[in-house]
Amino acid sequence: MATVTVPKKESQNLPGNPKESQEQQKTVTLRIARINPGEDAKGKFEEFKIPVQKWTTVLEAILYVKQNLDHSVALRYSCRQASCGSCGMKINGKPRLACYTKISELESETITVEPMSNYPIIRDLAVNFEHLFSTHKKMKPFIINEESEIKPGAKEFIQTPQDLEKFLQFSYCIKCGLCNSACPTMATDASFIGPQGLAQAYRYTADNRDEGKKERLKIVDQSHGIWRCHFAGSCSNVCPKGVDPAMAIQLLRGYLLGFRK
């Protein structure tokens, strides 16, 4: 990729930061990947000098660029609090949520942001989640139980705290896609279900209200399914919500190997 440097304008200021403190602010170089598949598939990096404070997140830095230097930078974001899973991108070579990553914690004068690997690029930092959502849907991410409909006289399902603990952490998935981006199998196998989908298959399989275990195990037990995971642990390393997909996949495999019932 080629590199283009865009100079910082003198009068700019970070939103919410008083102008008078600007001189004391640290400055970092933000390198943003600019890719427009329709025009130039190769893409380039553009560099921007950004004033930052210790709490400035990468998302705030990119939005500063959009607001003051180049409004054409394309990215997806929404909640700004690591809840929606929209702003996943590769930051200094590792998939992270831009809203959840402070520039100060990266300990670098240069911050490079690129679109997440293993997803088709729509433009700049925005990637296509079609595969992620379709595999998630394939895992039947809902309780399968004939009795789950609200019927007159139906009783509620009893679930102990121990039953809940078996799947609770896996239900915190925000579908940000960082795990699929870090996965070494996803890097080479376009048809692999991926850690996100497999973790969700486990989440519902481990739920004692669910009766769809057989259906889900049949879906994951295929050539591009659960057996392509080699427990590299990268998915759990990057998960911003502590979901631990690597654990979910190995526990799910336990059902197929007969270690779990």
Next chain:
Amino acid sequence: MAERISNREGIKGMANPTRYGWLRVAYWLQRLTGLGLLAYLIGHIYETSTILNGKTAWDNMLSITETPGGHIVLILVIGMCVFHTGNGIRVMISEGGRGLGRPGQPEYPYRASSLNSKQRLCIWVSIALAALAMMYGAGVLFGN
């Protein structure tokens, strides 16, 4: 819809062990040693098959392999074999759902339970055993 770039990392990304902690390093070493052992197996079958061509051919082959360079290759094979076995046992046990900790309420800073100290210890033990076996092998091969 506009043309899309798949942006898949490919083998280059898969083979990069630097970004995701010790389990990814172990994954990379497991693959590397697996490929190394496969290459050795093929070479070994070729080497031993020369005996079918008579004593002279066999002696010629030994003159190539029974050298300091050949011994170094064997020492590497010992190391690869021991690491691949040790780490392979760890992976097999983990893939059955053992040694991963228990699922529970994640708490900030969200350290994944499956990347626990037991896993890291097993990786280090595999590396240490491989190093010890290599030293023993070097002692035997270069001892006399």
